[in-house]
Amino acid sequence: MSDPILIAAGLTRELPGDPPVLLVGGADLAIEPGKFTAIVGPSGCGKSSLLYLLGLIDRPTGGQLLLEGRDMTPLSGDERAAIRLEKFGFVFQFHFLLPEFSALENIMLPMRRLGRHTPAEIEARARELLSFMGLAEKAAKSPDRLSGGERQRVAIARALANDPLLVLGDEPTGNLDSANSARVVDLFRQLAHEQGRAVVCVTHDPEIAAVADIRVSMLDGRITEVLRQA
Amino acid sequence: MAGRLGLLLHVAARHLLVRRRQTAVAVSGVAVGVGFFLAVSAMMIGSQRDFVKTLIDAAPHIVISDELRSPAPQPGLREFGKEAAVQLHGYKVRTEVRGIKDWQQILREVDAIPGAIGSPSLSGAVTLRLGGRDEALAVIGIDPGIESRVSTISEKLRSGRLIDLEKVQGGVIIGEDQAQRLGLGMGDIVAATPARGGTRTLRIVGLFKKGQQLGSNAGYMLLREAQSLLGRPFVINRIGVKLPDPYTAEAIAAALERRHAYKAESWQERSSDFLGLLLTRNIIMYSVVSAILLVASFGIYTAVSTSVADKRRDIAIMRSIGFSEGDLQLIFVLEGLALAVAGVVVGWLLGSALLEILGSIKITVQGTTMRVPLDRTTRQYLIAAAASLLAGVVAAWLPARKAARVDPVEILRGAA
Known part of the structure; x- marks a missing residue:
């Protein structure tokens, strides 16, 4: 077992109200690099909410979140955006590509925003990622000219653009047929096992849950079980 | 930093190019405002210049x-x-x-x-x-x-x-x-x-x-x-x-009068009633022009705020990728600014065309052929541009702030 890069301690998210609505309550979780973690549970159990907290998209109302030992809770919105840009990659159920940009341009966006590389390097890396996804010849295509599976693979390529430590998926196969679904699952395992990234997926899909290294079960906003699978 | 601005401008431009009709309407609003401002102000200033020249030359300064x-x-x-x-x-x-x-x-x-x-x-x-x-x-x-x-x-x-x-x-x-x-x-x-x-x-x-x-x-x-x-x-x-410069008349007249006690009347004093009239004219002109620009900025406001409403999902995506609130706000302010810049350029062309037409009109009064007095100064072009750009930025500011405040969680949760 390697050292976790992301640790949630008593992570809590409540929606204000009387009484407040509990989305996530006291979640303790360690996310490890090189492992594929699946968060499972029935609809409305708070697994997506937990993912948004882990991904610094949402702010917890209680508890702590440590990324590489550093507490993320007091950071400003801009600081969290900068960390998301550099260290996180998101894949959602719907592909969520920007419709005005081609597949290649979509993948280039996070790299251009980070601005660490020259435009030529950025384009080269984007093409490389597309080839890795088996979509080299679709570079110039607009998202609405791609199939559902292709779009999701472009979205994964975009998530990988800035070489993130963590890849977070919110039902990434929820909208795909079984063949494409299997392909995406393979990709995610590859990202964890071959590239050493921490991969966290929220899913309904029992197949994903079955192949995950760590399986986190949730019910009513609370983590009920963390299971290491061989 | 330049790269970030370039990227945000790129996103803004793509948004505008996709919504061609909206963009065209907003741009023409600004263009018409700028064009008519140029034509009207050239006539107003031109006729005022002629009028003041007559006042100045009617008698010694x-x-x-x-x-x-x-x-x-x-x-x-x-x-x-x-x-x-x-x-x-x-x-x-x-x-x-x-x-x-x-x-x-x-x-x-x-x-x-x-x-x-x-x-x-x-x-x-x-x-x-x-x-x-x-x-x-x-x-x-x-x-x-x-x-x-x-x-x-x-x-x-x-x-x-x-x-x-x-x-x-x-x-x-x-x-x-x-x-x-x-x-x-x-x-x-x-x-x-x-x-x-x-x-x-x-x-x-x-x-x-x-x-x-x-x-x-x-x-x-x-x-x-x-x-x-x-x-x-x-x-x-x-x-x-x-005097070599008629506009020094008031000061020189006052100095002469102070020294010699004799009444020294400048042309400004002599025609203060007319000059008051000119002031009123200018106030009218600038109010009309402000109204035109206000309408133009409504066009920009509408265009940018529909763009924000349409792009809520894209805003959430960009936020999740790691774009900051400031980035999103700037994208939509840049959209407003780009609409204003395009409007100004088209408006300059429109204004120049209107001035060409007005300049070619001949009027005959009591046997003397006159042209419409026009005063074309770059100053008017710059005033029109500055006012439009300001209006564009201000009009885009409010919807852009709304864009920055879009809560990505709400959108992502809703879509999933």
Whole structure:
């Protein structure tokens, strides 16, 4: 077992109200690099909410979140955006590509925003990622000219653009047929096992849950079980 | 930093290019505003310039007359002051001699200003009499050589020349209509009687055009001859001053008046009512223009705020990728700015075209062909651009702030 890069301690998210609505309550979780973690549970159990907290998209109302030992809770919105840009990659159920940009341009966006590389390097890396996804010849295509599976693979390529430590998926196969679904699952395992990234997926899909290294079960906003699978 | 701005501009441009119709409407709103501002302001400023030129040139820039705004205190008061404990009996009020006393000194001071010319003159009333008809004439004695450089009277002559006054003994130039009333023509002789008596004969050596603002019964003579006709040798009661820069008139007039006590009236003071009118005109023009630009900025507001509403999902994606709130706000402000810039460019072209059309129109008034007075200065182009850009940014600001505040969690949760 390697050292976790992301640790949630008593992570809590409540929606204000009387009484407040509990989305996530006291979640303790360690996310490890090189492992594929699946968060499972029935609809409305708070697994997506937990993912948004882990991904610094949402702010917890209680508890702590440590990324590489550093507490993320007091950071400003801009600081969290900068960390998301550099260290996180998101894949959602719907592909969520920007419709005005081609597949290649979509993948280039996070790299251009980070601005660490020259435009030529950025384009080269984007093409490389597309080839890795088996979509080299679709570079110039607009998202609405791609199939559902292709779009999701472009979205994964975009998530990988800035070489993130963590890849977070919110039902990434929820909208795909079984063949494409299997392909995406393979990709995610590859990202964890071959590239050493921490991969966290929220899913309904029992197949994903079955192949995950760590399986986190949730019910009513609370983590009920963390299971290491061989 | 430049890379970030370039990226955000790229996103903004893509948004606008996808929504072509919205973009076109917003751009034309600004363009029409800018175009009409240019056309209207060119006409307003052009006509104002012509009008002010007429006001400035109607008479010398400063007229110093022998009047005092407040009469000099009587010698007794001057000697003792109002508070003095003195009682004077049998005090005789002293009659001041009319006329500008130290006029040579004033003239020297005026001529010392580079480019300025002062023209001394004497005016007085005489009666012209011919064949039982009487006409009052306001005689103005001038030095033709100097006066022609100070005022535009020589341009107003129908016949004869100003310089002819020096060649003909008793020569006088009067208005065309007055000459008509007396039945006089060029070279005719007429009797002139001043108030103190002593008739002389004058010869018409020139006629002024009708309808000029000289006063219909003004007549010009040689200064020397006017002084002798009016029985006031060596006296003058008016100095007309022409300045290289008419807009300094007010200050110079005030200085002259302070030093010499004689009333020095600048053209601004003389025509303050007209200048007030111009101010009103300008206020009207700028209000109309502001209204046009306001409407244009509504167009930008609508375009940007529909763009924000349409792009809520994209906003959430970009936020999840790691774009900051500031990035999102800037994207939509840039959209507003880009619409305004495009509008300004098209508006400049539209305005130039309108000015070409207006410039080609000819108007005929009383036989004289005129063009629409236009004043095309880059200043107007810059004002229109600055106002539009400002309006664009302000109009885009509110929806852009809304874009920045979109909560990605809400959108992502809703879509999943």
